[in-house]
Amino acid sequence: MAVNPSFLTRLSSWGRVPQVYLRRELLPVLSDLRLAIALLLAIAVFSIAGTVVEQGQSAAFYQANYPEHPALFGFLTWKVLLILGLDHVYRTWWYLGLLILFGSSLTACTFTRQLPALRWFSRTSRKFYNQPRQFQKFALSAEFSQTSLDDVWPLLEQKRYTLFRQDDALYARKGIVGRIGPIVVHASMLLILVGAIVGALTGFIGQEMIPSGQTFQVKNIVDAGPFAASQIPKDWAVKVNRFWIDYTPEGAIDQFYSDMSVLDSEGKEVKRKTIHVNEPLRYHGVTMYQADWGISAVQVRINKSPIFQLPMAQLDTGGKGGRIWGTWIPTKPDLSAGVSIIAKDLQGMLLIYDTSGKLISTVRAGMSTPVNGVTLAVKELIGSTGLQIKADPSIPIVYAGFGLLMLGVMMSYVSHSQIWALQKDGNLYIGGLTNRAQVTFEREMLEILDKLEAQTHDTAVAVTA
Known part of the structure; x- marks a missing residue:
């Protein structure tokens, strides 16, 4: 069957339309510096919002702290906050979209502006100037009548320039790493963005309050990415061997500690560590931070009964008086009478109240007191450790990105200096420029010109003699 050649032509042209549109329309927009700055500012604003607004809390928390009447700033209520996803900013589709768009802008800028400029510097055929008028554009340039390229060459070599020569034209450069630095910076920012996206999609945050x-x-x-299931540990557990608090002489908390063991699927200890604030436990990509503490239970004895353990719950103080824990202890077998016991820490005094709310006694752990016709002995308060548990596979990527960013910034501070020379019609033309450290380059250039002028003078004296 014969195929119409014009049809094939149209078909091939249709296939080129997306490429032409991408190259002529989309790439210039993405590589626009104004777009990159706007995206960066938007990312910064929403990142600040994610820092100010507590992340990963319950709906009740936001209802209590961001009520509808009065609304914060007149509009920010718990409903608005949850609808916009400000309770988990870094995992919202629009925040990830901003990161992807900013990464696309950096990539477009790298491939349309920086890499072509680098390729230009790798082609020596484009670096040579062959006309004297080309040296008029330099702020630093000179013309000599009795000097050759052979006189210039050793002077530039002493200054550690890399030299290229083509017939009667010479090109010298140094500090090319300064032109590579911005590309490295762009690559590092892309790596950081990739890490942020990976972390948002695969990381999780958990919270546990575990009794000793x-x-x-x-x-x-409390917060997890859509692909975080693989990061949540299923084949190992953690045992809190002991939790304790160190107090200052004034009675304030100095530090709290958790002695913890990691157990494999067979219950065998594979790692043990005592953690405290700023000293977490890390195992298989999961990090456990010491974040909080509480009182989980109290062990008591009534007269000569066996020791029994009662759970303690944190009581609502209405934001006054700090945190306290309490429980009810029966003093009769039929539970017809009992007392309430209140504690505020693991070392302080326990307060005992009757059913009418009257303080009837005080006691410390390890001591006993008579109440309601019985002897109540408090053996021990059982503390609980509050752990914040995180897994973020992107951390090595982000750290590598920041390391590369620091390297790129240092590379960018290296001055890229260029010097051209041309010998034509018995005259030598020389000029140069640099992208930074202008004063240093001017001194270097003037030193070279002074030496050339001195050589010219010596040559003239020799000819006269």
Whole structure:
């Protein structure tokens, strides 16, 4: 079957339309510096919002702290906050979209502006000037009548220039790393953006309040990316061997500690560490931080009964008086009478109240007191450790990006200096420029010109003699 050649021509032209549109329309927009600055500012604003607004809290938390009446700033209520996703800014589709768009802008700028400029510097055929008028554009240039390229060459070599020669034209440069630096900066920013996206998609944050002596697996996930399931540990658990608090002589908390063991699927200890604030436990990409503490239970004895343990719950103080924990202890077998016991820390005094709310006694752990006709002995307060658990596979990527960013910034501070020379019609033309450290380059250039002028003078004296 014969095919119409004009049809094939149209078909091939249609295939080129997206490429032409991408090259002529989309790439200039993406590589526009104004767009990159606008995207960077937007990312900065929403990142600040994600820092100011508490992330990953419950709906009740936001209802309590961002009520509808009165609304914060007149519009920011808990409903607006949840609808916009400000409770998990870094995992919202629009924040990830900003990161992707900014990364596309950096990529477009790199390939349309910086890499072509670098390719230009790699082609020596384009670096030579062959006309004297080309030296008029330099702020630093000179013309000599009795000097040749052979006189210029050793002077530039002494200044550690890389030299190229083509017939009667010479090109010298140094500090090319300064032109590569911005490309490295762009690459590092792209790496950081990739890390941020990977972290948002695969990382998770969990919180656990574990009594001393208990074993747990990570269950209470408060914030997680859509692909974070593979990061949540399932084949190992953690045992809190002991939790304790160090206090200052004034009674304030100095530091709290958790002695923790990582157990494999068979219950065998594979790692043990005592953690405290700013000293976490890390295992298989999961980091456990010491973040909080509480009182989980109290062990008591009534007269000569066996020791029994009662859970303690944190009481609502209405934001006054700090944190306190309490429980009810029966003093009769039929539970018809009892007392309430209140504690505010693991070392302080415990307050005992009757059913009418009257303070009837005080006691410390390890001591006993008579109440309601019985002897109540408090054996021990059981503390609980509050852990913040995180997994973020992007951390090595982000760290590598920041390392590369620092390297790129240092490279960018290297001055890229260029000097051209041309010998034509018995005269030598020389000129140069640099992209930074202008004063240093001017001194270097003037020193070279002075030496050339001195050589010219010596040659004239020799000819006269």
